[in-house]
Amino acid sequence: MATQERSEKIGRPVRPEPTGRATGSKPGSGALTDAKIMALKPPATGQVEYPDTIVPGLRVRIGVSGAKTFVLRKRVAGKNRNITLGRYSERLTLPEARKKARQILSDVEMKADPVAALPKPQKRSATGYTVNALWPAYKQSKAELRKIGEIERVFKRHILPEFGDRAADGITRSEITRFIDDVAQRTPVMARNILAYFSAFYTWALPRLDRLPGNPCRDAGRPPKPKPRERVLSDEEIGALWHVLEAEGAPFGPAIQLLLLTGQRRNEVFEAEGAEFDLERALWTIPGERAKNGVAHLVPCAPAVVSIIESLLDHDRGDKLLPARGNWEVGPSGFSKAMARIRAALEKQVGRPVPHWTLHDLRRTTATGLQRLGIRLEVTEAVLNHLSGARSGIVGVYQRHHYFDEKRAALAAWSKEVTRLQGLHRRKSRLQKV
Known part of the structure; x- marks a missing residue:
């Protein structure tokens, strides 16, 4: 009988994965798959992590809200380091998360100073406000706008999966530029819309965050305005x-x-x-x-x-x-x-x-x-x-x-x-x- 796939609950002993698995599985069947990730149910309390057997240290974490996040756990200089890779989404798929995790693991092995190779943790703001924490109040402030439905759709589909867990005053202009450039490769019009909506959010957030020096979207790279489309179906x-x-x-x-x-x-x-x-x-x-x-x-x-x-x-x-x-x-x-x-x-x-x-x-x-x-x-x-x-x-x-x-x-x-x-x-x- 193959070893039963197990999950690890933060701060508690390891317990069996809730979804279970049939006995007699082939070796390697403990690897994460899209079907397994989508079938995961949120725990009643806390967070649960499910390991991937293909890339050591890669895990998908699910909390009570149902949000699923890829994390990489690596032991460096005698200490465990947890690196958040991002939310499971159309932008960060399972193959992309594995690729990202392998790159980080390779950097750790190649660097003379492995700690320096790891992404530096973002400093929390004085208020502790993440983008996720600020989002409900911002949404309420814009509730009367005609386009509130579109604003909510853009935030939930694009901005919150990428930056939701980040301290709002720790996100840099260069990070936003890279994010917008990535979206622009697929949909230039949407990239411009995302930047505009995110910039409006920071204009609203600026007086609420003492350590925020300015709107990081203001000087971020902006994709050029696309040429007007002329496509007409025959x-x-x-x-x-x-x-x-x-x-x-x-x-x-x-x-x-x-x-x-x-x-x-x-x-x-x-x-x-x-x-x-x-x-x-x-x-x-x-x-x-x-x-x-x-x-x-x-x-x-x-x-x-x-x-x-x-x-x-x-x-x-x-x-x-x-x-x-x-x-x-x-x-x-x-x-x-x-x-x-x-x-x-x-x-x-x-x-x-x-x-x-x-x-x-x-x-x-x-x-x-x-x-x-x-x-x-x-x-x-x-x-x-x-x-x-x-x-x-x-x-x-x-x-x-x-x-x-x-x-x-x-x-x-x-x-x-x-x-x-x-x-x-x-x-x-x-x-x-x-």
Whole structure:
């Protein structure tokens, strides 16, 4: 029988791992895996550490909050040193944590002064405030902002996993620069947004931290503003995408169909609530607090949109039109994996590589399609809820409720066009199979 995998609880004797393991396992099965980490349950009290058998000293720690953190334990100069590597997340995966741990262990072995090779522990602030400790008060101070949902999403997904456990006045400009540079390699726009939100946090925190000399984000490296995107899906791609979305199912399938048919913004669709829809009048009212420009927006619904909404509404399930699977109180997550899956399926449908596209490109595709159908520019801007160009300034104030009938006609025409493109794709697919 293989040795039972064990965990180590801080300050207490070693006890068996709660998840257990079947007997007769192969040697080396005590190694950490993503499945094991995701299955870990938070302890009732304290913290629990689970060792990795592949990289000696590497452990994943879970506390009562459920947060999972990689730590490296190394004995140096007769003393155990604990090095926090970071939160288990999309940015710090298990392979990345192992790579990081191996680099530190190698540095320790190669340096003449092994203690100097280890990352120096950050000094705690006089207040002891970490970013995690300050976050609830900061969030409360911004509760009235229209974009508080986006601020919270950026903090929870990017900033808190990286810096949450750190003393707020111990984070340096260079650390933030490296972090932002790393994000910018994948998503330059998001990198700029993260830096802006983190800088606003430090502007708020500055008078609350005596030892904070200044806003470390102020002079941190800022990625250049990306060039405006011009990607518009072709007719062939639109027809094929609709076929893919029908097979995808909720929440992403119908949500992306709504994005394409209405031209509204991603958050406006994915955070929609059932109460915003009046199906008898075929009308979707996006409240001002959820609209990017703060202006309540009336979106006439074409019959295809009404059909999608009817399939999603479940008043016994909760307020969210598109809830997360297993949690009806919040919106869906897992956008990166879903988009990778949908992009791959689209390429399979068209039978060739498809240039990269994003959810926001669907909004541009809708706008371009409306123009191609002969819809006037000011009506297209009204559909998109733009207060720029023809509807900006004082003109926009008086035209806010204009063009309703024109918007309904425009979106109905675009829905018919998408249906036509979907039909063309189906006929083409049948002919190819013959």
